[in-house]
Amino acid sequence: MLLRDNLYETIRDEILTCRLMPGEEVREQELASRYEVSRQPVREALLRLERERLIIVNPRQGYQVNPISVSDARDLFRFRLALEPACAAEAIENAPDDVLQALDAFRAFD
Known part of the structure; x- marks a missing residue:
């Protein structure tokens, strides 16, 4: 399994188990540091999570875990x-x- 796929699964699990809370801001650099990877696989994982509507992209601000209504x-x-x-x-x-x-x-x- 590719690094970006492992990272995607890990971040997705954090969202679904509320270790990353709804509405929480997420920064590429923070995740890259936490998982000891470059920002590129983090960015790819976050964009994949955006397609699943688990993450919201805020241009020039970063990412946010999609709030639950x-x-x-x-x-x-x-x-x-x-x-x-x-x-x-x-x-x-x-x-x-x-x-x-x-x-x-x-x-x-x-």
């Missing part, structure tokens, strides 16, 4: 409400017996 949070919550029950049902259908027994014991604990 209330509407975005609401949409994400609705998506999770729709998806998670199906995922849980699928997991239970395919779970081994020992896992199901542990879940029953956990449920009985409540």
Whole structure:
């Protein structure tokens, strides 16, 4: 995997886990220093993240982690409400017996 791809994955992970917070300013030089790389792969990774709308480019100012709006949070919550029950049902259908027994014991604990 190329350096810029590794860097892209790392920065993306920092955004998605809020180690880089929504609205936070991001500077090429700071990231280059943190990861001990030149600014070019940082710039390429940030531009790729901009295409995914995770980063906003502010001309002559730098970059910013895209803020999350209330509407975005609401949409994400609705998506999770729709998806998670199906995922849980699928997991239970395919779970081994020992896992199901542990879940029953956990449920009985409540």
